[in-house]
Each structure stands twice: as C-alpha cells, then as structure tokens.
Amino acid sequence: MSTTVTSSPIIIENFLPEGMQDELERVIMGMRFPWFYYPNTNSTDDYTQAGESPQFVHGFIQNYKNITQWHTVPRAITARLGIADDKIIRAKCNLMSREKTSFIHPKHIDEENPHWVFIYYVNDADGDTCIFDGDEVVHRIKPKRGRGLIFDGMMEHASSAPVDSTHRCVFNFNLARDIPAEIFEKYAV
Secondary structure: OOOOOEEEOOOOOOOOOOHHHHHHHHOOOOOOOEEEEEOOOOOOOOOOOOOOEEEEEEEEEEEEEEOOOHHHHHHHHHOOOOOHHEEEEEEEEEEEEEEOOOEOOEEEEEOOOOOOEEEEEEEOOOOOOOEOOOOOOEEEEEOOOOOOOEEOOOOOOOEEOOOOEEEEEEEEEEEEOOHHHHHHHHOOO
C-alpha cells in the first residue's frame, strides 16, 4: 500500500453537501453542544506560550478511542473520505472568538508520530491556517465554510486569530499515516 507523502496541502472545496454543512453547523453551534475552555490553542494544560489565545474545544476521539457521546459527529465527516473509524487517531472541534488584532498562534505538530491532518472549516472566517517550512509561512489557507484541508501532519502549522469574524470554528482530525495519499489527492482542486 502506497503512503506517499504529499508536500503541498490538498484543499477540497465543498467537501460536504450544503445540507450536511447546515446540519453540522446547527448541531455544534447549538445550545446543547458542550464546549470546554482551553487557555491556549495547542496544549491541554495551563501552560500558555506568548502569542496564544484561548479557545473552546470539544474532543471526540483521543488515541483511537471515543471520549464523548458525540463521537458520531466527526465520523460523518471522515466517512465522506472513506476513512475507517480505526484510522482516526484524534478528532476535536475548535471554536475561537474574535481578537482585537490579527496574529499567528505558535506553530506546532499535533502528534509525534507521522500522521495526516485533516481540517474541516465549519464557517467562513478570517483566521487563516498557516503551514510552515522552518520559520517561513509557505501556505495560508482561509477558513471557508465546507472546505476541507489535508496535509502531512509532520509539517508545522498554526491557526491565526480571527479579527473581522465573530468566531472561527474547525474540526481537526489526526489520521493514521498508513492511509494512502491517493485517497486524498483525488479530491484536490
């Protein structure tokens, strides 16, 4: 099985049909959906680096295990890629609110071992996803409702703070590296 690593991110426009986009946004932005406060964008502890901002998070899957009753929500998204449930290392949703000025959060990788990152953008917003080569931002992807973004998880990346939009909401998946890149590349724009 080929696991060729692609060096450029793959952007999938209108990844979900319009009706699914509406339903997903309605569910996770609804009054009954639970969010948890994190003091920063890329750590589960209280340590906050310079250039951070708080966000609200809902974890669905961690270390391949369901950690919430809402675990079927992200699985509906990955099912569109044909990704088996046992290939989802982690799935979470991040909700960030508006900041006074725009800035890029600290760059990071999500997992120490090779993996894929798949981001699904719930709403139109500013607050680009930035992918780095060293200290240089080599790709900036604008959050667009219904857009999917896939890239090599060993590439450092960071979110950036929304300023014009009231919020920025994304699903963030870490997927097993043994998924062939060809599965993703067929969706490339």
